[in-house]
Amino acid sequence: MVLAELGGSISRALQQMSNATVIDEKVLNDCLNDITRALLQSDVQFKLVRDMQTNIKNIVNLDDLAAGHNKRRIIQQAVFNELCKILDPGKPSFTPKKGKTSVVMFVGLQGSGKTTTCTKYAYYHQKKGWKPALVCADTFRAGAFDQLKQNSTKAKIPFYGSYMESDPVKIAVDGVERFKEENCDLIIVDTSGRHKQEAALFEEMRQVSEATKPDLVIFVMDSSIGQAAFDQAQAFKQSVAVGAVIVTKMDGHAKGGGALSAVAATKSPVIFIGTGEHMDEFEVFDVKPFVSRLLGMGDWSGFMDKIQEVVPMDQQPELLQKLSEGNFTLRIMYEQFQNIMKMGPISQVFSMLPGFSAELMPKGREKESQAKIKRYMTMMDSMTNEELDSSNPKLMNESRMMRIARGAGRQIREVMEMMEEYKRLAKIWSKMKGLKIPKKGEMSALSRNMNAQHMSKVLPPQMLKQIGGMGGLQNLMKQMGSAKDMMGMGGLFGGGGD
């Protein structure tokens, strides 16, 4: 079962329970059995699932809950907490510090995505101002060095490796030395993999680790390996001091649940997940927001981080200022579409919104939405500055629309459709009018201004309904800590999901 489906199944089980008039032993058992089945089908280890069921039953003692208690919420919370517990070893991994040299060694089987992940990890930190460097100590796979070289060159990250030297320990030591001298603060060592777990691999890993004394060993695991995940993770942990896990290929049709059980095997947290072949298809893994997303409860903080990543800091206050004045122009719409396109796969962004689990955004629709946005942008490219900067849709008469359609090689009907979309968005964004704007560089201040009342006006009604109305929204915001700023983006994704 794909993770999105797993989330869908658990949400449905909880929903069915919520629909029951009275929650008694039978209703609770049915709900827990459905959840158990879904987890097992996703290859989560049997023992973990059984423990989870027992724990929930212990917490939710229906007899002890007085009539006034909100049993639904207590059960939902217990499921949420138990899922988090499976994924959280209870202690954070070593975290490298910017400006201070750390050596991070990557281990994993061949094909797990180790080399790709090393570069993604380096690139992620480089974007945040670190000085990373890559060392290729994989002398087993022909072509490994070329691959690393190619990736690092593309990302402009310094690298070290050798075509001549066959001793991985020597390469690792030389590479680490060199980059320490160059004051790199994140030295990443990519080690060899093998097709299967074998003594030679573990011995090599041990030697490289002993020689380079890494501050952190990251175990890279392919999410599609299913039930084998637990044993594989344990075998690596026994040979080398694994401190963190990265699960790759979470974008595929993998049974991700199994890989997530690796946390239990290594007692180390998953710190990132790989969600595609590209360099930036890489996400920080946080247990609570992940479980929230899995259950279709949304992940405001991830969503907002994503927005803040793509809307340049200096544009944010300006945009908010315009919105607070109620000036939603076609140019703003254009810029926001540009930002959406930069955000990466639209389904990823969607899955962060409450009520929009990835399941609700099938692959086909995603392409369709993206194509539509691109089409709108092409049409806006044919507009004059006056048209783009006006917030008066009446300006757009038939002859202007005809000209735009001709210029963009589209039908007038499509320009009209885009204008309808603009009006719909302008209406939603107009609710931002009067919003108190934080000073430059003070984005978090907005979260204090943005209360549930405000959010409820901005969110499309069906989304609000899915969250559970005003009450659900308030809970959600409390749960997520802060809603940060919405920037009115909910509107862009609203209205039926394209």
Ligand SMILES: Nc1nc2c(ncn2[C@@H]2O[C@H](COP(=O)(O)OP(=O)(O)OP(=O)(O)O)[C@@H](O)[C@H]2O)c(=O)[nH]1
């Ligand atoms: N879809 C998807 N593909 C990925 C992801 N991470 C890696 N890959 C692909 O998986 C394949 C194997 O990745 P590599 O990085 O070459 O594997 P490796 O584990 O380094 O292999 P060895 O160096 O032989 O140990 C490549 O085609 C990658 O593009 C991911 O998160 N999603």
